[in-house]
Amino acid sequence: MYQLKAAVGRTLQLGLVLWAVVTILFLMFRLMPGNPMAAYIDPTFTEEQQLALMAQFGLDKPLWEQYFIYLANLVQGELGQSFRYREPVAERILALLPNTLILTFTSLIIAYVFGVLAGAYLAWRRGSAVEQAAIPVVLTTRAMPEFWLGMVLLAIFSFWLGWFPAGGTRSAGTDHGSLLGLYTSSDFLSHLALPALTLAIYSQGLPLLLMRSNMLDVMKEDFVTMARIKGLSNWTVVVRHAARNALLPVMTSFAIAVGYQLQGNVVVESVFSWPGLGRELVNAVSASDYPLAQGAFLMIAIVVILMNLIADLLYALLDPRVTHV
Amino acid sequence: MSETAIARPGLVSRLFGALRLPTNDPFAVAGLVIYAVFVLTAIFADQIAPYDPTEILYTEEFDLAADLRPGEQGFVLGTTSLGRDIFSQIVHGSRSALLIGVTAALMVALIGSIVGLVSGYFGGWVDALLMRLADIAFGIPFLPFVIVLAAFLEPSIWNVVFAMALVLWRDTGRVIRSQVLTLRSRGYVEAARVAGSSNLRIIMRHIAPNILPLSFLYGSIAIGWAILTEASISFLGFGDPSQISWGYMLQDAFASQALAKQAYYWFVPPGICIILVVSAGFFITRGYENILFPKLGR
Amino acid sequence: MNEILLSVRDLEVGYKVGRRIIHAVDGASFDVPRGAIVGLVGESGCGKTTVARALTRVIADNALITGGQMLFDGRDIAALPEREMNRLRWRDIAFIPQSAMNSLDPVYTVEYQLNEVLRRRGGLSARQARLRSEELFEMVGIEPGRLRDFPHQFSGGMRQRVAIALALALNPKLIIADEPVTALDVIVQRQILDQLRELQSQLGISVILVTHDISVVAYVCDRVVVMYAGRVAEAGPMAATITRPAHPYTIGLRNAFPDLQGAADGMLVPIEGAPPSLVEPPPGCRFAPRCPFALERCRLEVPETHVLADGHSAACHRSGEADMLRAEGSKTQTWLSA
Numbered sequence: 016m017y018q019l020k021a022a023v024g025r026t027l028q029l030g031l032v033l034w035a036v037v038t039i040l041f042l043m044f045r046l047m048p049g050n051p052m053a054a055y056i057d058p059t060f061t062e063e064q065q066l067a068l069m070a071q072f073g074l075d076k077p078l079w080e081q082y083f084i085y086l087a088n089l090v091q092g093e094l095g096q097s098f099r100y101r102e103p104v105a106e107r108i109l110a111l112l113p114n115t116l117i118l119t120f121t122s123l124i125i126a127y128v129f130g131v132l133a134g135a136y137l138a139w140r141r142g143s144a145v146e147q148a149a150i151p152v153v154l155t156t157r158a159m160p161e162f163w164l165g166m167v168l169l170a171i172f173s174f175w176l177g178w179f180p181a182g183g184t185r186s187a188g189t190d191h192g193s194l195l196g197l198y199t200s201s202d203f204l205s206h207l208a209l210p211a212l213t214l215a216i217y218s219q220g221l222p223l224l225l226m227r228s229n230m231l232d233v234m235k236e237d238f239v240t241m242a243r244i245k246g247l248s249n250w251t252v253v254v255r256h257a258a259r260n261a262l263l264p265v266m267t268s269f270a271i272a273v274g275y276q277l278q279g280n281v282v283v284e285s286v287f288s289w290p291g292l293g294r295e296l297v298n299a300v301s302a303s304d305y306p307l308a309q310g311a312f313l314m315i316a317i318v319v320i321l322m323n324l325i326a327d328l329l330y331a332l333l334d335p336r337v338t339h340v
Numbered sequence: 341m342s343e344t345a346i347a348r349p350g351l352v353s354r355l356f357g358a359l360r361l362p363t364n365d366p367f368a369v370a371g372l373v374i375y376a377v378f379v380l381t382a383i384f385a386d387q388i389a390p391y392d393p394t395e396i397l398y399t400e401e402f403d404l405a406a407d408l409r410p411g412e413q414g415f416v417l418g419t420t421s422l423g424r425d426i427f428s429q430i431v432h433g434s435r436s437a438l439l440i441g442v443t444a445a446l447m448v449a450l451i452g453s454i455v456g457l458v459s460g461y462f463g464g465w466v467d468a469l470l471m472r473l474a475d476i477a478f479g480i481p482f483l484p485f486v487i488v489l490a491a492f493l494e495p496s497i498w499n500v501v502f503a504m505a506l507v508l509w510r511d512t513g514r515v516i517r518s519q520v521l522t523l524r525s526r527g528y529v530e531a532a533r534v535a536g537s538s539n540l541r542i543i544m545r546h547i548a549p550n551i552l553p554l555s556f557l558y559g560s561i562a563i564g565w566a567i568l569t570e571a572s573i574s575f576l577g578f579g580d581p582s583q584i585s586w587g588y589m590l591q592d593a594f595a596s597q598a599l600a601k602q603a604y605y606w607f608v609p610p611g612i613c614i615i616l617v618v619s620a621g622f623f624i625t626r627g628y629e630n631i632l633f634p635k636l637g638r
Numbered sequence: 639m640n641e642i643l644l645s646v647r648d649l650e651v652g653y654k655v656g657r658r659i660i661h662a663v664d665g666a667s668f669d670v671p672r673g674a675i676v677g678l679v680g681e682s683g684c685g686k687t688t689v690a691r692a693l694t695r696v697i698a699d700n701a702l703i704t705g706g707q708m709l710f711d712g713r714d715i716a717a718l719p720e721r722e723m724n725r726l727r728w729r730d731i732a733f734i735p736q737s738a739m740n741s742l743d744p745v746y747t748v749e750y751q752l753n754e755v756l757r758r759r760g761g762l763s764a765r766q767a768r769l770r771s772e773e774l775f776e777m778v779g780i781e782p783g784r785l786r787d788f789p790h791q792f793s794g795g796m797r798q799r800v801a802i803a804l805a806l807a808l809n810p811k812l813i814i815a816d817e818p819v820t821a822l823d824v825i826v827q828r829q830i831l832d833q834l835r836e837l838q839s840q841l842g843i844s845v846i847l848v849t850h851d852i853s854v855v856a857y858v859c860d861r862v863v864v865m866y867a868g869r870v871a872e873a874g875p876m877a878a879t880i881t882r883p884a885h886p887y888t889i890g891l892r893n894a895f896p897d898l899q900g901a902a903d904g905m906l907v908p909i910e911g912a913p914p915s916l917v918e919p920p921p922g923c924r925f926a927p928r929c930p931f932a933l934e935r936c937r938l939e940v941p942e943t944h945v946l947a948d949g950h951s952a953a954c955h956r957s958g959e960a961d962m963l964r965a966e967g968s969k970t971q972t973w974l975s976a
Contacts, residue, residue: 029479031472031475032475032478032479036476039480151623154622154623155615157619157622158564158615158622160568160587160611160615161572162575163571163610164611166590166593166594167608167611169599170602170604170607173599175602236740237737238741238744241733241735242743244694244696244727244728245727245728245759246724246725246726246727246728246729247754247755247759251758255754259743259745260744260745263745274481278481278482278484279483281576282483282572282575282576286594293484296487297487300487300490300578309488311484312481312488315484316484319479320479334745335744335747335790336744336790
């Protein structure tokens with residue numbers, strides 16, 4: 016009962032945050048210099064289109080009224096028309112979302128599997144030469160601009176060795192029928208490899224360092240000593256007790272990392288011409304396609320906030336001290 | 341926070357105590373040396389760089405000095421596709437990097453510390469309000485926010501600093517706040533209050549000196565963040581093309597097919613410079629961590 | 639079969655600090671008879687916990703056993719290869735820690751942690767392990783329905799009972815209980831101690847009860863071993879040692895604690911000062927600097943262990959004058975002027 020209340024409370028709180036972000040976005044796009052209608056109406060639209068949009072977004076009404084119309088439209092998933100594509104922003108964004116999520120989750124899963132294992136290993140080998148050498152290397156990967164890493168990998172593996180394609184999600188002229196057909200094709204996977212590797216190399220540092228320092232703390236706990244006094248095998252002590260406990264905060268950090276990753280995606284998607292939300296945001300801003308930029312930003316913000324919520328709930332789910340009161 | 345740091349009297353000596361350079365950690369020393377080299381390069385950029393970084397150069401045969409490899413015609417790191425000297429661009433790029441890094445770090449540390457201090461010390465509705473603002477700031481995806489901001493503002497390296505000041509105070513603010521809460525619950529703050537010290541006096545004498553090291557730590561991390569963010573923004577083409585930065589160089593290289601031309605000499609050095617400066621910050625803060633939080637050290 | 643289950647002889651345990659080795663236990667000898675509860679008592683830092691942990695051979699990373707023997711059932715466990723030692727752990731030598739909260743893994747149910755020992759260490763089948771878990775819970779007086787609960791869902795006293803159940807799981811010959819009731823309030827302390835004694839006598843297990851509280855020793859133990867600064871000051875049958883102590887330290891210790899059974903006789907008098915630094919221990923008797931009866935000789939010569947009566951011995955130069963020591967030592971004035 017208590018947990019349910021806490022979960023509902025947290026959800027409401029993040030709902031408020033979302034509302035605040037939406038409001039900030041509204042103000043940013045309305046208060047920008049120039050014609051306030053530019054947020055939705057491109058001068059090249061036909062007169063009927065212009066009038067229809069004026070009515071739909073109440074652009075001739077006072078600002079506060081526009082705000083409520085904006086909120087009402089948002090709730091219905093109405094984000095306006097893209098200037099460049101002449102199609103509803105919501106449709107375009109929903110079509111791009113899977114690409115971004117696939118890239119994000121693939122890279123993060125690789126990063127976390129590697130980071131957790133390597134972090135546990137380094138904690139176990141504390142003070143060894145391997146550990147001494149590894150920590151600065153890991154810190155260096157955190158200091159790299161992700162897009163630069165992407166450029167280097169691209170120059171080597173694509174342009175020099177020719178092992179992987181240079182960008183996009185599929186080779187020219189290929190058609191995989193359905194979306195599922197595309198995502199399971201080897202062609203898609205070879206396009207995915209380099210951007211996913213780039214993001215994974217950048218992201219592995221967080222779980223690695225977190226896992227390592229948690230392991231070092233947990234190894235000092237009484238229950239680990241007790242497990243040894245019980246005569247349990249080294250594997251049982253280190254994996255079932257130490258690692259299992261150290262893993263808890265690392266798992267929750269995964270959801271937070273998804274949020275951060277979406278930001279990194281913006282640049283990496285641009286390097287690899289990966290048709291995702293981040294690249295769309297950049298292109299829309301460059302082309303002054305305001306409705307699309309607004310929509311893409313909003314979608315990213317929603318995922319970030321949602322992931323914060325999931326992180327909280329995941330923690331409650333994984334830690335019996337929270338679940339079983 | 342070590343007990344000795346708290347027990348030591350006097351603001352000035354505490355300041356020096358807090359900023360004492362961690363010379364016993366080889367990584368921290370390496371970080372400081374890197375910083376020193378880059379600061380000197382930035383200051384003497386005009387003397388070090390053989391050419392103006394935006395100047396279009398010609399060979400002795402009066403051809404455009406485009407896409408020259410390192411060493412050719414005396415260009416140390418070669419030239420860009422438009423015939424500009426890469427080495428000179430690298431040297432001048434350090435100026436943007438340090439300018440952005442230092443100002444952004446100052447802003448983030450200053451705003452974050454003030455928010456944390458006010459929030460933690462006064463509590464009540466001020467605290468509630470500021471922490472809800474921090475929640476909102478946590479809900480804003482930072483890099484996309486900078487990009488959208490760039491859409492409305494004139495291209496300038498200051499956009500990054502502005503955006504960081506608007507959003508990234510949240511991390512520092514929260515940490516400082518919890519530190520202030522711990523400090524406030526300690527006896528001597530209570531004692532000072534009972535003795536009739538004013539709030540301002542208590543903050544300045546008892547609390548500010550103790551959170552200074554933390555502000556410093558977060559400020560140093562912000563230097564790296566600022567440089568990385570500026571690089572990303574410039575790379576995406578929202579930077580100021582008249583101001584040479586490492587991010588701009590990477591964008592120029594990427595757009596000029598440097599990858600396909602295998603012109604590593606063009607896009608590898610700016611990346612290395614970014615890595616060096618950002619990781620120097622990490623190494624130094626790692627050294628400070630050992631001093632600031634002895635328990636975290638092994 | 640030998641009457642003595644465990645015989646510790648001249649045990650030395652040191653901690654590496656820098657290049658030096660600091661001896662926390664410096665030549666301790668004592669016996670643990672079968673089926674007896676032996677209290678290992680002393681102030682914090684006297685080496686009693688180090689002895690307890692040395693008996694499991696799970697010691698701190700920087701600690702090492704530098705000398706002596708620990709003859710357990712005729713085998714010297716100080717010299718046993720790690721593999722063979724590991725076979726003894728928990729099956730023959732179990733452990734009850736001070737804080738059951740921290741020593742139970744928070745992310746597993748109590749049942750999982752019992753199962754782990756029963757199945758991995760005891761070789762029981764899943765069904766056998768379940769029955770045994772229920773039996774163990776009944777033995778320590780917890781409703782078996784609570785097996786599925788997590789450690790944090792138990793109260794402090796209940797957790798300590800869980801720890802006892804865990805220790806009994808594989809029918810060990812020896813249980814080492816390191817301050818098992820220190821964290822609990824007095825009423826719960828008594829319940830837990832009663833339970834421990836009942837189960838111990840019922841099952842014929844030997845127990846080493848490590849505590850700083852001599853009244854706990856008086857309440858449950860058959861024998862007492864008083865440690866001071868890494869050495870044994872006095873050892874003997876509980877009644878004789880408590881009523882007729884022969885070492886000034888034991889006399890002082892007795893004065894410093896309330897009686898667990900209720901009526902405290904006389905004032906509580908603390909022993910002034912603190913145990914000596916083990917980096918530079920005093921050359922003679924280690925208690926001499928705090929001892930109101932210390933002579934010149936005490937400060938220079940290490941006292942031999944004098945046997946006073948059957949199984950009762952004290953390491954004191956003046957143990958021949960024990961009657962005088964007791965008479966003077968029970969006066970508050972004696973300790974204040976020291």
